Amino acid sequence: MDMQDNAIDVRRKTFLKFSPPNLTEAEIQAVVETLRSGWVTRGPRTGQFETEFKDYLGAASALAVNSCTAAMHLALVALGVQPGDEVITTTMTFISTVNVIEHVGARPVLVDVEPDTLTLDPARAAAAITPRTKVMMPVHYAGHPADLAPILDMAQQHGLKVIEDAAHALPAAYEGRKIGTIGDLTAFSFYATKNLTTGEGGMLTGDPDLVERARILSLHGMSRDAWNRYDAKGDWYYEVAVPGFKYNMTDIQAALGIVQLSRLEAMQQRRREIVDRYNAAFSQIAEVEIPTERTNAESSLHLYVLHLNLDMLTIDRAVFIEELKRRNIGSSVHFIPIHLHPYYRDKYGLQPTDFPVAYGAYERIVSLPLHSLLSDEDVQDVIAAVTDIVKRNRR
Numbered sequence: 001m002d003m004q005d006n007a008i009d010v011r012r013k014t015f016l017k018f019s020p021p022n023l024t025e026a027e028i029q030a031v032v033e034t035l036r037s038g039w040v041t042r043g044p045r046t047g048q049f050e051t052e053f054k055d056y057l058g059a060a061s062a063l064a065v066n067s068c069t070a071a072m073h074l075a076l077v078a079l080g081v082q083p084g085d086e087v088i089t090t091t092m093t094f095i096s097t098v099n100v101i102e103h104v105g106a107r108p109v110l111v112d113v114e115p116d117t118l119t120l121d122p123a124r125a126a127a128a129i130t131p132r133t134k135v136m137m138p139v140h141y142a143g144h145p146a147d148l149a150p151i152l153d154m155a156q157q158h159g160l161k162v163i164e165d166a167a168h169a170l171p172a173a174y175e176g177r178k179i180g181t182i183g184d185l186t187a188f189s190f191y192a193t194k195n196l197t198t199g200e201g202g203m204l205t206g207d208p209d210l211v212e213r214a215r216i217l218s219l220h221g222m223s224r225d226a227w228n229r230y231d232a233k234g235d236w237y238y239e240v241a242v243p244g245f246k247y248n249m250t251d252i253q254a255a256l257g258i259v260q261l262s263r264l265e266a267m268q269q270r271r272r273e274i275v276d277r278y279n280a281a282f283s284q285i286a287e288v289e290i291p292t293e294r295t296n297a298e299s300s301l302h303l304y305v306l307h308l309n310l311d312m313l314t315i316d317r318a319v320f321i322e323e324l325k326r327r328n329i330g331s332s333v334h335f336i337p338i339h340l341h342p343y344y345r346d347k348y349g350l351q352p353t354d355f356p357v358a359y360g361a362y363e364r365i366v367s368l369p370l371h372s373l374l375s376d377e378d379v380q381d382v383i384a385a386v387t388d389i390v391k392r393n394r395r
């Protein structure tokens with residue numbers, strides 16, 4: 001340990017987790033009741049969760065599945081995307097957005113992002129359209145909606161479909177419309193770290209015909225699910241029209257989801273308070289930039305992504321994260337851009353600087369703890385840690 005190591009003031013004695021789930025006795029009871037009900041896989045609770053989720057958003061239709069990845073895969077298959085087709089998306093996303101394009105044999109066409117929101121840059125997306133383009137997949141990065149108006153215009157002009165990766169974007173809105181009610185299909189995630197969690201899970205919303213196609217594909221391609229075959233009025237007969245997948249949600253997950261949905265607005269209110277506190281503190285520090293919130297959009301505030309002004313600091317992002325850890329603050333990076341991963345880099349011959357905005361952002365972003373269980377003291381600990389790191393490492 002050098003002098004500096006000894007000198008830091010670790011005011012926080014326990015490690016602050018980056019994003020634990022906010023689960024109460026109500027969720028625990030709902031799961032226990034489900035276990036006692038005699039029906040644990042897709043059944044009445046999953047149906048209820050779909051209805052309540054659809055009504056909450058005002059979406060046309062909703063299908064509960066076991067992940068957002070599954071929802072995006074089903075969306076591409078339901079739209080008939082196949083080898084030879086191209087799908088435009090952003091390099092600044094989680095790997096599964098792009099993996100599912102590979103799964104259907106199509107070509108992912110990566111596009112750079114806008115510097116403020118790190119969402120799909122509509123002008124660059126326009127330049128990437130070819131006669132083979134079938135779908136555009138904007139990602140609502142960190143919960144801030146992508147600029148959908150020009151993307152939808154382009155889609156209409158060129159006869160393309162729009163699948164939104166809304167893994168982060170519950171609840172979010174664009175120009176007054178809730179995310180999940182805008183594009184042809186929208187995929188949500190209920191992964192453990194998300195604003196609403198079912199442990200693992202996802203929802204596909206959108207055009208009822210497409211969602212119905214996805215529903216059949218989500219359970220082996222069977223014409224009737226098990227609940228409908230095994231209840232008192234049920235029938236053993238089913239038909240398989242397409243080779244589908246095993247992507248259904250279970251009633252255990254749905255039981256969690258129903259309670260989480262009823263608590264969502266309250267949890268969001270807490271996120272808003274925390275983000276306001278972070279913004280007030282960090283906007284006073286020249287060495288960091290706070291996340292953008294555009295006036296025509298409402299973010300779900302899923303991630304709090306701080307941008308470091310590296311030219312004003314003597315340390316890089318990796319050391320910044322180490323310094324947070326030394327002060328017992330968990331953090332993360334969203335994301336390692338897709339084009340840096342060996343599979344995509346090598347298959348499509350991509351260089352780091354092919355997407356200069358995303359690559360530049362990647363080197364300077366750090367996601368701070370943001371979840372509804374953070375106490376005022378936790379928030380103060382994060383602010384104190386960032387302030388102290390900057391103070392000790394400014395140029």
Ligand SMILES: Cc1ncc(COP(=O)(O)O)c(C=O)c1O
Nearest residue numbers: 067068069094096167189190191
């Ligand atoms: C942007 C984005 N898309 C998709 C996913 C995949 O979600 P899931 O884990 O529910 O499949 C994630 C997961 O964190 C994500 O961050």
